Amino acid sequence: MASEALREEPPVVPVGKQQPGMIEGGLDAIVIGANFDGLAAAALLGKAGLKTVLLAGGDASSEQGPREFAPGYFCADGDQLVDALDPELIAALDLYRHGLAFAARRLETVYYFSDGGALLTDGDLYRLRDAVTAMSEDDAASFAAFSEAALDAARALRPMFEGGDPPALNGALVDRFLHGSVEETLDGLFTDDHLKEMLAAEAAFRAAARPSDPYGFLSLIRRWSGEAAGLQGAIAYPEGGSAGVNKAMRRAAQASRVDFRLAVTAKRVLVEWDSVAGVETEGGGQIRAPIIVNALSAERAFAEMIGPSLIDIEFQAALTPPPPAVASARVHLALDGVPGDERTRGNLARRLVYAPSRIELRRAYAAARAGWPAGEAPPPLIMEAIFPSAFEKALAPEGGHSASALLHPVPYVPEADANYVAAVERAARAAFDKLAPGAAERIVAVDVAPPEPAAPPVLTAWTRARALAGASGVKGYFFCGPEAQIGRGFIGAAGRRVAQAAIRFSRGKAAAA
C-alpha cells in the first residue's frame, strides 16, 4: 500500500501542451506567433498542403473580442480601420468566405483645419479632385495631374512596399515623390494651405519622419498604394473592428487544417548546421520541421530564439533599431449621448481628421521628440477619429456613443505612466473638441492605450525588412514579424510573402529529393 501511495500520478498535460522531453516530428512547417501575419502565413502554408502547426505561445491577442473600457462601452484594441489589407491575401484565402466583412466600405473623411474650416472628401480617392476643385480652383488642375501620377506611382511601388524589389520608375514627379519631403513636395505643387495641410496630415499620420525630412513624402504614396474593399486608397471599417479581421484570418487558418497549439510557447529554434530543424518548447520538448515561419519581433525571432552565436554580426546589428523618436496614442472615448450639433451627428459614420497647420505640425513634432513638459498643454496634433458605435450599436449603451481616436505625434515612452496618460487625455479632449464641438462635454470615460511607435521612414523600413528577409542565411527560416511590414495597420503582405517563399523552399527541397 505504501508503494501505491508513493507512486507518482501521471502528469496532467494541458490541451495543446507537450510533455517534457517529447519529440514530435512528421510536420512540414511550424509557425511561431498567432498575430495577423502569423495566422496569414499558417493559413497559406496549410492551404498549400503543408502539414503546419501554429504555436501561439499563450498569445491570445488575436482571440480577443471587444473590451469593455467603461461600463457599457466597448472598444477593440489595435487598429480600427483597414486601408492596406493585402488583396492577394484576401483572394488566396477567400477571406470574405471566412467572415471578413466591412461595416463601411469607403469611409468619407472630413478634414478640420486650424482656422475652423472643414472639407468633406469622398471615400474614393479618384473623386477627391471634386472636393479639391470646390475648395481651391487654382489648384484643381495641378491636383488632378498630381493625384493621377501619385496613384499610378503608388500602384507601381506596391511590390516594394510589400518588401519586394523597387520597380523602375521615370518622370520628374515620381522622382519628387521618392526623394522629397512632405513640405517641399506640396509647396512645389500647390498654393492652397488647406490642401497642403490635408495632404501633410495624411502623409505624416503615424509616421516618424517630420514633414520637412527628405524622403518623407513616400509615406503618403505608401498609404495610397494600399486598398480597402477593392478600392485603391480607400479606408474601410471592418465588422468587429480589428478582432473581426483577425477572426476571419483565424477561420481561414482553421479551414486550411492548421494545427493550433495555443498553449505551446517556442523557446528556441533548433539550427542544425545551416538549416532549421524545429523548435524547442518551453516545456522542454521538441517539435521538428524543416520550415519555420516566425511572426514575433525580430529581436525575439533571431537574437533570442536562434542566438547570437549563429547569426551574422551585421545582421544582428539590423535587429535593434534606434528607439522610436515619436509615437501615436490610441484613445477610446465614452460619450453619454449624441454630440449636440447637427454637423457632428451627420459625421458619425465618417472618418474625422484634424489637419494641423504647418506651424502646428512642426511644433507637434518638435514637442513629441523633446517630450511634453509636465503640466503644459501639448500643441495641436493630427487626430483621426471614428465612432465605432455608429457601425456597431452594441459597442455603446442605448443613447451613448463610443469614439476611437488616434493622436499623432506624441512622445514615445516604453511604459505609459500616469503623467503620460493624463497628457494624452488632455490632448485628446482638446483635439476632439475641434472635430465635434461640444462633444467633449459628453465624454464620461477615457481609455488611453500604450503608445504605438511611429512607422519608421519607408526606405528605412524597406531596407530593414529586406535585410531581415535574408534570415542571416539560415535555410528554412522565414520571418514575418512586425519589422517585415512597411507602414502600420493590417496589411498581411509580409505573412503572404514568407508563406510563398516557404512553399517554394518546400517544393525545391522535394524536387531535390
Place this chain on the structure above:
Amino acid sequence: MIFPVDDPVTDDPNPTALYAAAASAASANSWTSVNGWAVARAYTSVTEEYEAALEGACVADVGAVTRYAARGREAAAMLARATTAPVEGLAVGESARGLMLDENGYVADKIEAARLGPDLYLLSSSRPHARRLQLAARGFDASIDDITGQIAALAILGAEARDIAAAAGLDAESEVLARQGRVRGVETSARPIHFGLLAGIEVIYPRDEALTLWERLRRARAPKPIGLDALEIFRIEGGAPRPGLDFAISDEAADDADKRLPDEIGLAHLAPANRAWFNGRRALVGAPRSGRALAVLALDAGEAKAGAAVYGKKGQVGRLTSAAYSPRLKRAVAFADLSIEAFGKPLEVALPGEEGKRAAAAIFETPENRLAQAFRAAQR
C-alpha cells in the same frame, strides 16, 4: 588648455609605447604610419636587418598591431563567432590564426587569437574593428576592449629568437604555448608567433614599462632592431598577404568587385567552411568567385614596384600589389592579383624605369601556399 592633447584631426601618427627606444635606434630615420602609429621603416639598412634576422634574431616594435582583450565566460564563443579561428578549442597558452569575414564571406582582416587565461583572450588584428567587435559581443556574457594604447609589444624574430628571449627571461612556455609571468616585476605575456618566414616570440606588457624590457633585452643579447621594410620581405617570402595592401578590406572596399574571399587571397585554410559556424560562413559557401587570386611571384629582376602590370601570353592578367627585393633569393619577389586563368602559365612583369621593359616571373611556392594546397587536398 585650449586644444586637446590627442588631436583627432592631425595626420601625425601617435608614438607607440616603444617609440622612444625605436627612435634612438633608428639612424636611418625612415618612418611610416600604420593604423595611426609611428613605425620605423628601417633602422640602419634594410638588407642588414633582413640578414641579421635570417642568421640570428632581430627585435621589432609591433605596437601598431591592433589588440583586443576579450574577457568573460562566453569570450571564446564570441570570438569564435567574430573570427574563423578555432578559439573554442584553444587550451590556455595556445594561439590560432584566422580571418575576420563580413556577412557576405569577404575578408575583413587577418587575425590571431591567443588564450591567455581560462576566460581571457588576446585578439590581434591588422586593423581596428571596434564597432564590429562590440556588435559581435552583443548577447554574450563577454566584453571586448581595445588595449592597443595600453600596452607595449615587441617581437623577437629569427632563428635564435627563443635563445635571446630566454636569455632575457622572456621565453614562451614552449614552441606552441604562451607564458604569463613577471620579469623584474613587470607582468608579461610571451607567446610564440610566426611572421612570414620568421618564427619568434612576441612579448606584450604594460605600456608604462615599455623601456624596461627593451633595455633588458638589449643588455642580454642586443638583438638588432628590424624595421617594416625588412619585415615586408619576410612577409612576401612567407606568402602572407597584407590587408589593405594586397587585397581590399571588405569594410573599406568601395566596390564589391574589389572584395576578396579567403581562397582568393590564398588563405582558404584559415576559413574552413565545414568546421564550426563563424560570421559569414553561410555566405562563403555559395559566394560568387571573382575569378582572381593572389599569388607570390619571383621575378627575373632585382626591382619591381607595386602596381606594375603582369602579362600573360594574351595581354595583361593582373597587377603587383606589393613588392620587395629578397637578398636571400637575389631577385625581386612580389604579391600579384592575377586572373585565375594565368596560373601555371608563363608570366611577365612590367619593370620600373624603361617603358615596355618586362621581366619573366614565375609563381613562387610559399609556406602559406603549401598549407592552402594541403587544405584543398584534404577537402577533396
